Structures are given as structure tokens and as C-alpha cells.
Amino acid sequence: MFERIKAAQQQLRGHAHVTPVATSRTLNRRVGAEVFLKCENYQRVGAFKFRGAFNAISRLSDAEKSRGVITYSSGNHAQAVALVGQLLGIRTTVVMPNDAPSTKRAATEEYGATVVGYDPQTTSREEIARALATQHGYTVVPPFDHPDIIAGQGTAALEFFEEVKCLDMLLVPCGGGGLLSGSAIASKAMAPSCRVIGIEPELGDDATRSFHTKTLHTIKPPPTIADGTRTTSLGKLTFPLLLEYVDDMKTVSEAAIIEAVQFLFYRLKLVVEPSGALGVAALLSGAVEASGRVGVILSGGNLDASTMTGILNDHAARNDPTKL
Secondary structure (H helix, E strand, O other): OHHHHHHHHHHHOOOOOOOOEEOOHHHHHHHOOEEEEEEHHHOHHHEOHHHHHHHHHHOOOHHHHHHOEEEEOOOHHHHHHHHHHHHHOOOEEEEEEOOOOHHHHHHHHHOOOEEEEEOOOOOOHHHHHHHHHHHHOOEEOOOOOOHHHHHHHHHHHHHHHHHHOOOOEEEEEOOOOHHHHHHHHHHHHHOOOOEEEEEEEHHHOHHHHHHHHOOOOOOOOOOOOOHHHOOOOOOOOHHHHHHHHOOEEEEEOHHHHHHHHHHHHHHHOOOOOOHHHHHHHHHHHOOOOOOOEEEEEEOEOOOOHHHHHHHHOOHHHHHOHHHO
């Protein structure tokens, strides 16, 4: 699988950004480790999802491309598929929950995709996508459970290790497991001794339960502020990859996620969405005990103005942001 990640890196060359790595002496002091932050919030569409979407869609046959592409996503993968469709001249349709952040829906439509809304509490997005694919002949490009998607996402960690060379620990957000499994595969190839830890919200802990019980768990769409992790389960591909390559899974509270977004904004001047801040939340809250050289993937920076305003107006930030 690592060979597919290296091939994906070549496929993405000149199309995806090589995102920067940020550091913070304040963060290092707070957690007692040397922390490196891979800023995928600076990736095209504002999230790592562009990597997998471009790698997968660009590899489709001409016949598959001509039929158009359909996917399902709460936002970042939706935007990525829409932009790739625009770049490659492919019609795109996205099944998106009605409660998805308005900025993500607006961006998806601006990139040229047709958005089909649905109620995630009553309807399965996969079923809607499959029905539309059957009706119109679309090619389905899922958000995480696809080998080319996983390989594309793994290029973020590959790039990370190429720049920082050595890490003792890598913290990666986990929704459906595409980024985590791809990053873990790349990590074990580049630095076998590096511990890879997936981070989830407490309210959406299906992957953590699945990892520790070795049995795939499915939950209802979780009400976490980290909307990018509102998946109901890992995939048929990502689950076994997590079991093979990931060392541990941890969860963080909603309060810890909010504090991490605040910290990144006030201290590093980085706009990071709640899903993207999960690794920093794990460090600041003590959910993960850090030591040595620690890498964190900030997976994205797309969030509504109203959500960001609410986070920044939280009591701790409003009264004394210097304590962050």
C-alpha cells in the first residue's frame, strides 16, 4: 500500500499544495514535547480531502469520467470532489446532509457540483448516492473507503516525514479512517518506531470502540461540533488497516476541541476547524501524554463564521485569552 501512496504523491505533483509545518514554543511548553503541526488547513479547498479526491478521480477511465461522479460528504470531501470535477471537466453530484456547514455547501456549489440534501437522522447517504448512481450512471467516489482515496490522504503524512524527518508520535484525526489509515501506512514505512494515534470526539467514538474491541461498531450520526467526523462507522477497507497500522485510539471532549480551536487561533493565528484540531485537543487536554517529537495533522480549516464566532466567544477565550 505504501507504493500506492508514493504513486499518489506523483499523481498529485503540481496539483495539490505541499502544505507548511508550523511550530509553537508556547504549545511545546504547555505539553512538554516538541510539536510539529502539518497545516492541511492550507491545502486546496482548505482540507486534506483534495489529495484523495484528485488521486481517485484523475485515475478514472474516460468512460467513467464521462458519466459523471457522485459522492456523499458533510463538506470537505464534497468541496474536494467538486473542485476536482471543475479542474478535470467532470460533472459532479454531492449528497450532503441538511445540517452541513453552510460555507461548505456554498463552496461545493460554487465549484460547480449539484448538491442533493438529506436528513441524516432518517436517511442513509450511501443509499441515496447508490440510487442516483444506478439511475444516472454516475461513478461513485466515496469519501474514505477507497484505495485511491486512502493513498491520496496518506501523502499528507509522507510529505510530513520528508520535511521533519523523525517523529516519535503522530496524532491524526479520525472520521471514516481514510486519513488515519493512509497516514499510518506512510508513517510505518518512513519511521517504523513512530507511534500513530487516532483521535476522535467522545461523542463520535465508533472508531475507538472498534479499534479496542476488534469489532466494527456503527453509531447514529454524532452531534459533535467536529462535523468532519460525523461518520457512523469505519469502512470495510479502513477498519482492518487501522487494526494493522495504528497503535492506539483516543477520544477528546467537546470542551477540549473548542479549547484547541481557540488556542490555534489566538496563539498561532491559525484558523482550524474543530475536526482539524482534534490532535491538539488531545495534547492540551492530556488525553495523549506527549514526549519527544510529536507530529499533529491539522486536517482542515473550513468552518462557518457563526461557529467560529461562538467558539471565540466561549467564556475562557472571551475573559482571558492569554491563558490559552
